[in-house]
Amino acid sequence: xxxxxxANMCHWKSIPYRQIPNFREFYYEDKTNSAYYSDxxxxxxxQSALGFDGIEIAPWDLADILxxxxxxxxxxxxxxxxxxxxxxxxHGAHASHAADHFDEAxxxxxxxxxxxxxxxxxxxxxCPTQNYFGTGPLTRDEVQNCAKVMNxxxxxxxxxxxxxxxxxxxxxxxxxxNHRELIxxxxxxxxxxxxxTAQVSILGEDLLTxxxxxxxxxxxxxxxxxxxxxxxxxxxxxQDPEIADDGHRWFWEPGLGELxxxxxYRLLKKHEFKGWMSIEYDGSPDLLASMALTRYxxxxxxxxxxx
Amino acid sequence: MNTDPIAISLDLINRHYQEPNRNRYESRYFWEELYTLxxxxxxxxxxxxxxxxxxxxxxxxxxxxxYCVNTKYGDAATYRARLAASGIDRVxxxxxxxxxxxxxxxxxxxxxxxxxxxxxxxxxxxxxxxDYLAISPSAYYGRIAQYHPDLEAKRDLFTERTVALLxxxxxxxxxxxxxxxxxxxxxxLFGGERILALAEALPASVKLDLDSANLFIAGLSATEFLHxxxxxxxxxxxxxxxxxxxxxxxxxxxxxFPPDRATQVFRDPGQGEIDFAQLVAALDQAGYTGPVxxxxxxxRDPFRALLRTRAxxxxxxx
Numbered sequence: 330x331x332x333x334x335x336a337n338m339c340h341w342k343s344i345p346y347r348q349i350p351n352f353r354e355f356y357y358e359d360k361t362n363s364a365y366y367s368d369x370x371x372x373x374x375x376q377s378a379l380g381f382d383g384i385e386i387a388p389w390d391l392a393d394i395l396x397x398x399x400x401x402x403x404x405x406x407x408x409x410x411x412x413x414x415x416x417x418x419x420h421g422a423h424a425s426h427a428a429d430h431f432d433e434a435x436x437x438x439x440x441x442x443x444x445x446x447x448x449x450x451x452x453x454x455x456c457p458t459q460n461y462f463g464t465g466p467l468t469r470d471e472v473q474n475c476a477k478v479m480n481x482x483x484x485x486x487x488x489x490x491x492x493x494x495x496x497x498x499x500x501x502x503x504x505x506x507n508h509r510e511l512i513x514x515x516x517x518x519x520x521x522x523x524x525x526t527a528q529v530s531i532l533g534e535d536l537l538t539x540x541x542x543x544x545x546x547x548x549x550x551x552x553x554x555x556x557x558x559x560x561x562x563x564x565x566x567x568q569d570p571e572i573a574d575d576g577h578r579w580f581w582e583p584g585l586g587e588l589x590x591x592x593x594y595r596l597l598k599k600h601e602f603k604g605w606m607s608i609e610y611d612g613s614p615d616l617l618a619s620m621a622l623t624r625y626x627x628x629x630x631x632x633x634x635x636x
Numbered sequence: 637m638n639t640d641p642i643a644i645s646l647d648l649i650n651r652h653y654q655e656p657n658r659n660r661y662e663s664r665y666f667w668e669e670l671y672t673l674x675x676x677x678x679x680x681x682x683x684x685x686x687x688x689x690x691x692x693x694x695x696x697x698x699x700x701x702x703y704c705v706n707t708k709y710g711d712a713a714t715y716r717a718r719l720a721a722s723g724i725d726r727v728x729x730x731x732x733x734x735x736x737x738x739x740x741x742x743x744x745x746x747x748x749x750x751x752x753x754x755x756x757x758x759x760x761x762x763x764x765x766x767d768y769l770a771i772s773p774s775a776y777y778g779r780i781a782q783y784h785p786d787l788e789a790k791r792d793l794f795t796e797r798t799v800a801l802l803x804x805x806x807x808x809x810x811x812x813x814x815x816x817x818x819x820x821x822x823x824x825l826f827g828g829e830r831i832l833a834l835a836e837a838l839p840a841s842v843k844l845d846l847d848s849a850n851l852f853i854a855g856l857s858a859t860e861f862l863h864x865x866x867x868x869x870x871x872x873x874x875x876x877x878x879x880x881x882x883x884x885x886x887x888x889x890x891x892x893f894p895p896d897r898a899t900q901v902f903r904d905p906g907q908g909e910i911d912f913a914q915l916v917a918a919l920d921q922a923g924y925t926g927p928v929x930x931x932x933x934x935x936r937d938p939f940r941a942l943l944r945t946r947a948x949x950x951x952x953x954x
Binding site for chain 2: 341342343344345346347349350351352354355358359361362363364366367368389392393396397460500568569570572573574575576612613614615616
C-alpha cells in the first residue's frame with residue numbers, strides 16, 4: 330500500500346445523468362463532445378482509469394447528486410463500483426468570525442459532517458469564514474471566534490470519525506496576517522489542516538516552510554500549482570478576485586506552474602506523510618486533460634521521490 | 637414580421653453544466669467578446685436570465701444579476717453603455733426562475749427567497765430598460781415533489797402563495813413600467829394549459845409567454861395558443877425541440893435531462909420540429925407587435941447556435 334493515495338477535488342459542474350444507456354444515439358444528436366461530460370458513469374471511469382481512487386465532493390454538488398442518486402449512500406456505492414471512494418466534502422464555515430453566528434456556524438458544520446458520514450467520507454476541508462472584501466480586517470477577537478467554531482465542529486467531527494482540515498483561500502478574511510494565529514488558536518487534537526499548495530503560496534506563505542512548520546497538523550492536501558505566488562494585498566483583498574476578469578489563471582496543473590513540488594515531496598518523505606492527496610483543477614478548461622497531465626507528472630516527477 | 641429587432645437570450649451559454657472550456661463563462665472578458673459576436677450575428681438586443689447564484693461565491697463575472705453588474709461595472713447605466721458600444725442596443729427582457737430556492741421543505745424559505753430575488757430581478761429589468769420580466773411561476777414540478785411528496789394535495793396552497801407573490805410583483809412591475817410575463821415551461825406546476833387558471837387569478841397586466849418548444853413538449857400547438865390568447869401574449873420565445881414526453885419526464889427532478897433516455901430537449905433553432913414560418917405568419921396575422929426573443933438553451937456550441945438562429949431568421953425574412 331502506497332503512503333499517498335490520490336483523489337480529485339470535484340470541480341465538475343453539474344453532471345446531469347447517472348449513466349447514458351443510449352450513448353451513441355445521444356452523441357449523434359449534435360455530434361459534439363458534450364456526451365463525454367454528461368454522466369457520472371463516464372466521469373468516474375475517467376478518474377479510475379487515471380488512478381485517482383478518491384473523490385472529494387463539494388456542498389454545491391449535492392443539489393444535483395441527491396436527486397440523481399436518491400441518497401449519499403447510493404452515490405458512494407455507484408462510485409465504489411467504478412473503483413472510486415468518496416473521501417470527504419468541502420465546507421465553508423460562513424461568518425464563523427461573528428460571535429452572534431456561533432450557533433448557526435456550528436449547526437451548519439455539524440450537518441455537513443453528518444452528510445460526509447453518509448457518503449462514507451472521513452475528511453471535511455473547511456474554509457474558515459468568508460472573503461476578506463466586505464469582512465476584513467478581522468479583529469483578534471473575531472479570529473478567536475473562528476477558532477471557537479472550528480474547535481466545536483472539530484469535536485463533533487472527531488466523534489464521528491471525520492477529520493476537519495482548515496483550508497484557506499488566498500482571498501479570505503483569514504489571510505496572511507492571521508493565518509497562523511488561527512491555526513495556533515485551534516485544538517490540534519480536533520482541528521487539522523489541509524494545505525492547498527497554490528492557495529497558501531498565493532497568500533504569501535512559503536509552501537515548504539509552511540509544511541515544515543505544521544507537518545504534524547496536516548490531514549490532507551489540495552495539490553495544484555501556481556505561477557502567481559505572494560500576491561499583494563490589493564489583489565487578495567479585492568472584491569471577488571478568484572475569477573479574474575481577463576481570464577488569468579491562478580491555478581495550474583502540477584508541473585505547469587512555478588511551485589517547488591519536488592521539494593514538497595522531499596519533505597513529505599522526511600515527515601513520512603501518509604494519507605490522501607486531492608488534486609484540484611479549478612480554472613482548468615479541460616478537467617479530463619488536466620487529470621491526465623497530472624497523472625503523468627505524478628508518476629514521472631513526484632512519486633519517484635516519495636510514494 | 638420584421639426580424640431585425642428580434643433578441644437572442646444569453647441562455648445560449650451553458651454556464652451550469654460541464655463541458656470543455658466552460659471555465660471561460662465565469663470571466664468578464666468572455667461576455668464582453670460575446671456581445672460583439674452577438675451583434676455581428678445580427679442581433680441588436682439580448683435577454684438576460686436573472687440568476688442569484690452568481691452573487692454567491694465570488695462568481696460576479698457572470699453578468700446575470702444586479703450584484704454582478706454593479707461589481708464589474710459600477711451601475712446598470714455603465715453596463716448598458718458597454719453593451720451599446722458592442723452593438724447591443726437593448727436588453728429586451730429579463731427571465732427569472734426559482735429553482736435555486738427549492739432546496740428543502742420549508743415553504744416560507746422558498747416563497748421568501750423567491751419573492752425577494754424576483755423583486756430584485758424586476759428592479760434590474762427596469763434598470764436595464766427591459767420590456768419584460770418573464771418569470772417561471774414554479775420550480776421544477778419534480779424538484780418540488782422531492783421535498784413535498786404530497787404535492788398534489790398541496791397544489792391549492794402552492795397556488796395561493798404563488799398568486800400572492802405574483803400579485804405583489806405585478807403592482808411593482810406596473811410602477812416600474814415593466815411587463816410581468818408568466819413563463820409556461822412544460823416542467824412547471826403550472827405548465828401547459830394549467831397556466832391559464834393561474835393567469836385568471838392575476839391582474840390583466842400580467843401577460844403570458846408564448847414559448848414554441850415548451851408548448852410543443854406540453855402537447856399544445858403554439859398557433860392555437862396564440863389564437864386563443866392573442867390579447868394576453870406579453871412576449872414570444874422562438875425555441876425549438878423534437879422532444880416528445882412519453883414518460884412523464886416533465887415530473888422528473890431535472891426535467892431538461894430525461895433520466896431514462898439522454899437527449900437534448902431544447903435544440904438549436906432550426907434543428908427541431910418547430911415550424912417557425914407557420915408561427916411567425918400566425919403572429920403577423922394576429923397583429924402581434926410585442927417582443928420576440930430567440931433562445932438556443934442547451935446548445936452544444938453557442939457560436940454555432942448564434943449562426944444557426946440567424947440562418948433561421950434569414951429564411952423567415954426571405
